[in-house]
Amino acid sequence: MQHPERRRHADRIHLAIEAGEAATSALVASWRRSAALHRLDPAERRLPQRLGDRDLAIARERIEPLLKAAQTSLDRLFLAVGGMGCCVLLADRNGIPLERRGAPGDDEAFEGWGLWTGCVWSEDSEGTNGIGTCLVEQRSLTIHRHQHFFTRNTLLSCTTAPIYDHEGQLAGALDVSSCRADLSDDLINLVAVTVGDAARRIETEAFRLAYPQARIVVAPMADWTPNALLAVDKDDLVIGATRAARHAYRHRDGLIGRPVPAGDDAGAEPRYDDELRHAERVIVERALIRSGGNVTAAARQLGLSRATLHRKLGKFGLERPH
Numbered sequence: 001m002q003h004p005e006r007r008r009h010a011d012r013i014h015l016a017i018e019a020g021e022a023a024t025s026a027l028v029a030s031w032r033r034s035a036a037l038h039r040l041d042p043a044e045r046r047l048p049q050r051l052g053d054r055d056l057a058i059a060r061e062r063i064e065p066l067l068k069a070a071q072t073s074l075d076r077l078f079l080a081v082g083g084m085g086c087c088v089l090l091a092d093r094n095g096i097p098l099e100r101r102g103a104p105g106d107d108e109a110f111e112g113w114g115l116w117t118g119c120v121w122s123e124d125s126e127g128t129n130g131i132g133t134c135l136v137e138q139r140s141l142t143i144h145r146h147q148h149f150f151t152r153n154t155l156l157s158c159t160t161a162p163i164y165d166h167e168g169q170l171a172g173a174l175d176v177s178s179c180r181a182d183l184s185d186d187l188i189n190l191v192a193v194t195v196g197d198a199a200r201r202i203e204t205e206a207f208r209l210a211y212p213q214a215r216i217v218v219a220p221m222a223d224w225t226p227n228a229l230l231a232v233d234k235d236d237l238v239i240g241a242t243r244a245a246r247h248a249y250r251h252r253d254g255l256i257g258r259p260v261p262a263g264d265d266a267g268a269e270p271r272y273d274d275e276l277r278h279a280e281r282v283i284v285e286r287a288l289i290r291s292g293g294n295v296t297a298a299a300r301q302l303g304l305s306r307a308t309l310h311r312k313l314g315k316f317g318l319e320r321p322h
Helices: 004-018 026-037 053-062 064-084 104-113 130-137 185-210 243-248 272-290 295-302 306-315
Strands: 086-092 097-101 141-144 157-164 170-178 215-218 229-232 238-241
Touching: 004 026, 026 130, 053 064, 053 097, 064 086, 064 097, 064 170, 064 185, 086 130, 130 141, 130 157, 130 170, 141 185, 157 185, 170 185, 185 229, 185 272, 185 295, 229 243, 272 295, 272 306, 295 306
Parallel strands: none
Antiparallel strands: 086 097, 086 170, 141 157, 157 170, 215 229, 229 238
16 A cells, blocks of 8 residues: 555646646656656655666766866865765766765765665656756756655755866766755755855866866956856967857857957956855845844754854854944
């Protein structure tokens, strides 16, 4: 006999699909792909498929440059989110995590969920989930608990950002997953900003490694974008461009091989830390407003200790005088 909660979750999904909500909801559209296109049953209980050692080694070799570029950013990201009971996964474009960071004390639980290297999290295998749906839709997103397609995944919260290679092609996805039930919207937003920043850092490092002899510059454009980068040779000809740069100059036929676009910011370096600092400050300010200025309540909303929040308030100049 099927567990009532498993049946209720499956019923919610089928009712949303039958009601035609896929036309207005990206989430329901993913549920519909999972059920109609991939023929998956939300009540299915099997664990994610897992590659054997040989296939895993082949998959890692296939994206070795990206894995090399990602190491420092993965370490930094885990330092930021590991204390909140999260693990970090870097998956290839097939939805298979090939690199992971996690606390040893949490490893058994996360491996039991399939949040492990070699497990297949593509949408056609696991239905709606952070990694798989991010890769299909090629956008940053969070799939939180009951937004997952399979009932067995509804205790997970997964925030994921796509990663593009040095030629602007989809290369994989960066994911932070948690089993915590008390994740607030503010905390999820903070994780999303942090994941997005780490994904851009990985793309930038992979781009630099792909053009070791080139000068890397930020593409001059009306709206400054830190990951719109150009690789320029000694003759000031563009020999490489990130996806963001290619998108910004899509009206120019054949950006590669042309002189670097003129602009005052051609030699500027990306200001990643300034951008992340601003986003984090906004989230902290929002939590303070919601709590009426109560630091203890704001810290609880953000999943931080009171002491940690006080340090952040001092860093942002938000600490009130006693």
